[in-house]
Amino acid sequence: MAHDPQELLKRLFGAAVDSADPAKTVARHLPERPRGRVVVVGAGKSAAAMARAVEAEWSDVTGVVVTRYGHAVPTRNIEVIEASHPVPDQAGADAAQRILAAVRGLGPDDLVLALISGGGSALMTAPAPGLTLADKMQVNKLLLASGAPISMMNRVRRRLSAIKGGRLALAAAPAKLVTLAISDVPGDDPLAIASGPTVHDPEADADLSDVAQMLGPDLPEAARRLLLEAPEPLPAFEADYRMISTPLLALQAAAEIAKAAGVTPLILGDAIEGEAAAAGQVMAGIARSAALHGLPVTGPAVLLSGGETTVSIGAAKPGKGGRNTEFLLALAVALDGLPGIHALSGDTDGIDGSEDAAGAIITPDTLARARAAGLDPRAVLAAHDSYSLFDRIGDLVKTGPTLTNVNDFRAVLIP
Structure with a gap:
């Protein structure tokens, strides 16, 4: 992939947020x-x-x-x-x-x-x-x-x-x-x-x-x-x-940036719901298939999706996290270091849950770096403490409040 994966992911997220900027949209609809x-x-x-x-x-x-x-x-x-x-x-x-x-x-x-x-x-x-x-x-x-x-x-x-x-x-x-x-x-x-x-x-x-x-x-x-x-x-x-x-317009804006970068976008949907960790596991299966078999898309490509997942915390006191970082940690655990795959997930309002980050990025060595920092990724996921893990390894995405909101944005880059 000619582009730096993390830089490209941030550009895609920025395009999604920018598409919903009220300063650029309100006047046309008055x-x-x-x-x-x-x-x-x-x-x-x-x-x-x-x-x-x-x-x-x-x-x-x-x-x-x-x-x-x-x-x-x-x-x-x-x-x-x-x-x-x-x-x-x-x-x-x-x-x-x-x-x-x-x-x-x-x-x-x-x-x-x-x-x-x-x-x-x-x-x-x-x-x-x-x-x-x-x-x-x-x-x-x-x-x-x-x-x-x-x-x-x-x-x-x-x-x-x-x-x-x-x-x-x-x-x-x-x-x-x-x-x-x-x-x-x-x-x-x-x-x-x-x-x-x-x-x-x-x-x-x-x-x-x-x-x-x-x-x-x-x-x-x-x-x-x-x-x-x-x-x-x-x-x-x-x-x-x-x-x-709308969320779909945001995904389409990101898709245009991907095309210009020579990466094939595949929009999987703007209304994905369910448990964040389960969504991460499903997305890992799709990404693995694309990377190894060229299905449903041949790389270089990016899987784009939106919607709003949930995190059921039950009676236990949860750690620090939001649905986007939980999705990403589950995705990383399921991918288990598969080479070449990078992903970003973030809330377009700039705040994932109640923390100070929009979301985070994973890389093929996310799990290795977490373990080197003394963290057990599976235990962290079970404790709903994903924010802490990404904070420790320096992979949070912090934008501050974006003053708009078209729900969550997820992008998975396939080499």
Whole structure:
């Protein structure tokens, strides 16, 4: 391979992130200016960057958005609130009430511009009647520990919310509402991005009794009742929902960089879910087949994929890690030093889980270097302590907050 593998992997990751930069995408999707006021609201890891991009085009707008701590950027008139992710906090609850207040009392000539991106579900927290913020925090902790797919998490969050599942849109009526969204979910389902605050929820009356049982005895009683009881139906409405960046577009951007470098890209999918370690084992099988047999692609090539895996930690106290570093460590263990294969996996928001790295890189000698540092890769994987291993051998990828989020990016280079 003519290019340095690690340098090329970082360029591919950079292209994926750059494709979802709000400064380059928001302006193309703005609606016509209304006769009345423009009120901007939003939630997510990209909310502040999106708000700044709106202000670059429309100077006389007001509003409020909430983003993750460390993800704020300067804006002129749109207020930016920072809150906790992935477990909600009081700042996020206060922000949700400020957002609801901002959209109430508007008329049909006014426009509410909703800026929605990944992470908005935890950041914009408005407990349903009868629930407390402490209840919501406990439910989120249980969901994160359960290993439940993001679709199930969002279904629960919508049921337990006073703002998600279309309730923000209903509060904004009769003003016109346009949503600009950056997708971070498999399949780009608007209902799943930040738990769909501006789209109708056809699953509002879904039976969630199995989820209540799965979350066990630590589920707050008020939340259990809401999951078991059939809710009142919400009125249906039409949504002007504009997807401005998606995981597939990010993978395609990376594929173009690979082609220019003389490497054949193979996009395996943008919606890969399941346990991170299991995904790493499966990807190792595909990479091994490609390297040894030229199937499903002949090298030099790169296997590209996106989506959101999960890490089920169970009752044991986990080490430091995220789904991307866990995927990579499982991939390295399964490859067992197969020559020539390098890989990068990272969260496009720049934060893998709750640590300070976007992800990491593996090389053919990752396991050897880890063992030389006194680490047992299999034991580290079992302890969900992958961050510590990559930190020790110097292979973490640190970008800082990227102010966007199109979910995870995985690239496996085949010689």
